[in-house]
Amino acid sequence: MKAIANRQFVAAHVLLAALVAVISCMPNHKAITVTYFPLLVALAVIEGIYLLFFFRNAREKKRSTGPSDIIVLVWVLFLVWELASTKFAITPNVLVPTPEEVFDIFRTSYPTLWRNVVSSTSLLVVGYSIGMVLGVVLGVICGWVPRLRAMFYPIANVLAPIPPTVFAPYLVVLLPTFRSASAVIIVLGVFWPQFLAMVLRASSIDQGLLDNARALGVRSTTMIRRIILPYVMPGVLQSLRVSLTTAFLMLTFAEMIGATAGIGFYITNSNIYANYAAVIAGIIVCGIVVTVLSAVTSWIQRRFTTWR
Amino acid sequence: MGSIIVDNVTFAYGDEAGGAASPSAGSLVLDGVSLHIPDGQFLCIIGPSGSGKTTLLRLLLGLSEPTSGQLSIDGKAIDGPGLDRSFVFQDYSLFPWMKVQENVEFGIEQASKVLGRALGREDRARIARDYLQRVKMLDAADKYPYQLSGGMQQRVAIARALAMDTQILIFDEPFGALDVKTRRALQGLVEELWSTGCDRKTVVFVTHDIPEALLLADRIVYLSKGSIVADVAVDLPRPRTVEALERDAVASALARELTDLFYRDPNADERDIDEIAG
Numbered sequence: 001m002k003a004i005a006n007r008q009f010v011a012a013h014v015l016l017a018a019l020v021a022v023i024s025c026m027p028n029h030k031a032i033t034v035t036y037f038p039l040l041v042a043l044a045v046i047e048g049i050y051l052l053f054f055f056r057n058a059r060e061k062k063r064s065t066g067p068s069d070i071i072v073l074v075w076v077l078f079l080v081w082e083l084a085s086t087k088f089a090i091t092p093n094v095l096v097p098t099p100e101e102v103f104d105i106f107r108t109s110y111p112t113l114w115r116n117v118v119s120s121t122s123l124l125v126v127g128y129s130i131g132m133v134l135g136v137v138l139g140v141i142c143g144w145v146p147r148l149r150a151m152f153y154p155i156a157n158v159l160a161p162i163p164p165t166v167f168a169p170y171l172v173v174l175l176p177t178f179r180s181a182s183a184v185i186i187v188l189g190v191f192w193p194q195f196l197a198m199v200l201r202a203s204s205i206d207q208g209l210l211d212n213a214r215a216l217g218v219r220s221t222t223m224i225r226r227i228i229l230p231y232v233m234p235g236v237l238q239s240l241r242v243s244l245t246t247a248f249l250m251l252t253f254a255e256m257i258g259a260t261a262g263i264g265f266y267i268t269n270s271n272i273y274a275n276y277a278a279v280i281a282g283i284i285v286c287g288i289v290v291t292v293l294s295a296v297t298s299w300i301q302r303r304f305t306t307w308r
Numbered sequence: 309m310g311s312i313i314v315d316n317v318t319f320a321y322g323d324e325a326g327g328a329a330s331p332s333a334g335s336l337v338l339d340g341v342s343l344h345i346p347d348g349q350f351l352c353i354i355g356p357s358g359s360g361k362t363t364l365l366r367l368l369l370g371l372s373e374p375t376s377g378q379l380s381i382d383g384k385a386i387d388g389p390g391l392d393r394s395f396v397f398q399d400y401s402l403f404p405w406m407k408v409q410e411n412v413e414f415g416i417e418q419a420s421k422v423l424g425r426a427l428g429r430e431d432r433a434r435i436a437r438d439y440l441q442r443v444k445m446l447d448a449a450d451k452y453p454y455q456l457s458g459g460m461q462q463r464v465a466i467a468r469a470l471a472m473d474t475q476i477l478i479f480d481e482p483f484g485a486l487d488v489k490t491r492r493a494l495q496g497l498v499e500e501l502w503s504t505g506c507d508r509k510t511v512v513f514v515t516h517d518i519p520e521a522l523l524l525a526d527r528i529v530y531l532s533k534g535s536i537v538a539d540v541a542v543d544l545p546r547p548r549t550v551e552a553l554e555r556d557a558v559a560s561a562l563a564r565e566l567t568d569l570f571y572r573d574p575n576a577d578e579r580d581i582d583e584i585a586g
Contacts (some may be wrong), residue, residue, distance in 0.1 A: 216415060306405070
């Protein structure tokens with residue numbers, strides 16, 4: 001197994017060397033105005049991340065070929081892209097930008113990209129947090145109080161399946177700022193599934209645990225805080241990532257229909273000016289943001305799941 | 309302080325929902341039960357499944373209300389859960405999201421809240437450790453219940469009940485789900501804790517197991533189909549051990565008498581008879 005890992009490790013680096021050689025030495029078929037320096041930096045960053053995973057696996061004595069296989073695929077794709085666009089110009093000139101052009105966007109417009117990332121992420125975090133907290137708190141209360149459950153659960157079942165995106169055009173005109181409209185759409189997207197799940201879970205708590213708590217004289221707020229909330233917590237933690245994906249979907253959708261900031265706006269706006277290098281750069285940034293946030297939520301999930 | 313009076317108590321299902329006042333024969337779980345448990349007595353309730361043992365305990369804990377009749381503690385009617393009573397159930401005795409120490413502390417916290425004792429965080433921790441020590445579970449203080457075996461979980465549940473320092477202890481087949489060896493060890497523990505405790509608590513202990521009842525009880529009540537069929541005093545010297553009781557003539561006679569009750573009871577099925585031997 002060790003030998004296989006090493007063979008792939010070597011293959012990955014042979015490919016990387018070939019890629020760098022092609023980029024730097026082979027004559028361009030297409031006249032491009034940018035340098036290949038930012039592209040090389042990007043490759044170095046990817047290589048760095050790969051090495052991080054490779055050596056972590058080696059240290060933990062994990063015989064995983066995953067990182068090596070992935071990196072081989074990544075280098076092959078880069079090679080194909082580079083050859084097809086920059087070197088042989090087989091692909092349509094405008095529609096498929098060269099890797100050099102795409103990664104040059106990061107050099108030329110990183111302040112813009114960064115501003116848009118901050119704008120998107122802050123909106124996402126705010127909407128996501130409000131949606132989650134409201135969903136859990138109101139869901140637990142409605143699940144716990146039979147009368148509230150009987151009242152709100154049917155209502156929720158009617159409202160929840162309406163895609164929050166259909167409210168978007170109206171919310172944009174109704175609410176004072178575009179950001180508040182986007183936030184409400186994200187909140188709605190995260191809130192309903194969470195609320196319904198919490199109502200079900202809180203109302204199906206084991207009778208034995210409930211008897212135990214009641215016989216200890218646990219009541220009202222202590223019941224919610226010390227018994228029901230901890231009881232529903234594993235479910236909440238499990239849904240963190242799914243909800244994050246929903247929130248991101250809502251965010252980018254909202255940004256694409258009329259925002260003046262954010263990653264979704266950046267992509268749509270670049271698209272209007274046919275700047276496809278920027279479109280692809282924006283998509284890459286989206287991927288990075290969502291991966292980082294997803295890693296954070298998995299960490300939270302692992303850190304706080306204690307009893308199941 | 310801690311005498312219990314059960315006065316002509318009837319309980320029928322379906323009435324809690326506010327249904328008809330005349331319970332049908334099928335839903336009648338307790339049928340005019342009267343019982344006086346003096347302070348400091350260890351009472352065991354035995355009987356076949358479905359005889360109303362657990363229902364009687366739920367009424368004592370204030371988790372259900374009787375259809376008619378009244379239950380009172382020291383002359384005060386039971387009108388809901390109260391922290392003059394602590395308890396150990398067969399399952400769900402501990403909260404799975406709290407560590408062992410936290411479970412015990414939570415019981416102490418609730419008890420002190422309701423009884424108006426002012427106990428600080430450190431006092432609670434100290435008391436919890438003390439009782440965990442007594443049930444030999446101090447090493448597991450930082451574990452979650454799912455990391456413990458069933459027997460260990462019940463030890464912690466006993467520690468919690470004792471740490472709450474209430475005058476009345478209620479056990480609902482606490483060892484029913486355990487294997488014989490663990491069960492014997494825990495019975496020994498309860499016997500030891502109870503007979504060496506400086507203040508005798510009133511205990512109501514439901515069990516299926518006749519040797520267990522003889523080991524622990526001052527008095528055994530046989531419940532069948534919601535009525536008390538037999539009420540026997542157990543005048544055996546303490547401390548008791550299962551081995552000594554097996555050789556004791558009085559105890560053997562009592563065991564035979566109680567076993568006969570099961571055999572003669574038309575409401576007892578094979579499973580009940582399998583279980584009574586412990």
